Amino acid sequence: MPSILWLPTGASPKPWPEGYEWRMHLTVRHLFFLCLGATPAAAQATLPEAAERAKQAWLTHDPQALVGQSSNLVLQIPGADPSSPLGRAQAVELVRRYLRPVEERGLDVTVIREVEPGKGFVELTRRYVVAGTTELRRETLFLGFRLQSGRWLLAELRSAP
Numbered sequence: 150m151p152s153i154l155w156l157p158t159g160a161s162p163k164p165w166p167e168g169y170e171w172r173m174h175l176t177v178r179h180l181f182f183l184c185l186g187a188t189p190a191a192a193q194a195t196l197p198e199a200a201e202r203a204k205q206a207w208l209t210h211d212p213q214a215l216v217g218q219s220s221n222l223v224l225q226i227p228g229a230d231p232s233s234p235l236g237r238a239q240a241v242e243l244v245r246r247y248l249r250p251v252e253e254r255g256l257d258v259t260v261i262r263e264v265e266p267g268k269g270f271v272e273l274t275r276r277y278v279v280a281g282t283t284e285l286r287r288e289t290l291f292l293g294f295r296l297q298s299g300r301w302l303l304a305e306l307r308s309a310p
Contacts, residue, residue: 196269199294199301200261204273207290208256212244217303223293225307244306251277254285269294269301 206214216222222240225231229243253275260272273290293305 194299194301196263196271196294196301197261199269199303200258200271200292203271203292203303204256204258207248207273207275208253210245210248210253212241212248215244215303215306216241218300219302219304222303223305223307225305227308231307240306250280252280253277267296269296 202217203215206212216237219237219240221234221236223231223234224240224243226243226247228247229235235243255276257274258271259274260270262270264270271292271294273292275288275290277286277288278284279286287310289309291305291307291309292303293307294301295304296302
């Protein structure tokens with residue numbers, strides 16, 4: 150693994166102090182964020198960026214990434230009671246169960262719209278098959294976002310056939 154040796158100006162490379170070399174190890178993750186000049190939170194600064202992150206999370210079946218830092222979420226998907234907002238952990242688990250038995254075939258962002266300041270709407274068109282079958286199914290996903298502290302957080306997830 151590459152490393153950089155930090156030495157005082159004009160010093161020769163030698164152990165410092167007592168045989169210990171001061172080194173900074175750069176991992177792939179560090180290099181990635183150094184090259185981008187961004188942090189993960191900055192990746193959701195715009196609604197289109199939040200839509201793309203949600204799309205990628207859905208395609209990889211990563212409900213934690215989909216829910217993100219949202220403290221609560223309204224879910225209207227099969228297997229979830231749409232009557233009240235759910236806490237983050239419960240929402241993650243229900244989305245995980247919903248995604249488990251399917252294989253994604255395609256997911257397109259069809260609408261991105263800020264409906265009013267601080268409130269955004271994203272529509273995704275999903276194509277998938279249930280595991281063990283070959284029938285291609287279609288579904289429309291509606292995602293509601295709220296802007297909090299400069300980040301778009303998922304507040305609502307609804308599905309329609």
